[in-house]
Amino acid sequence: MRRSNGVSDHISIAAFDDEQSAKALAVRLSTEGVEAISSNDSAEQLLMFWNPHPRGQHHVLVPGQRLEAALQWLSRLDANDPVLLAAIRCPDCSSTQVEYPQFSRKTIVGSLPAIGAALGIIKRQFYCIACHFTWSPTETPAKGGSR
């Protein structure tokens, strides 16, 4: 699951709906000695998956060789630590290594499912890299009901 948009050696360890939270975690990790960056893949979600409503598009990425260290640091963090509060978590194993939509990147090589999703045939879901659980993003991010 290497990404090739200029951060080729980086691996996503957490995904957020909002940029602020992703940046905050990246900064925090950097102060812990793990060079982390945040990256917004909504353009990628739109171009590759025809998804105009990205979710979890703000990723925190670490260099591949620091993945272990970063995950260990995350696991030592209190679940209520504000820096992780907004992270999207797997409802099954509570990992923060999630992707959206589920057929992205290495999951299924796939423009076919992406087209299906664009047509409304296949529902876009979150995907847990750790345990391969998929779930629907029923809860919209808390940003004040604008309706």
Ligand SMILES: [Zn+2]
């Ligand atoms: Zn999981």
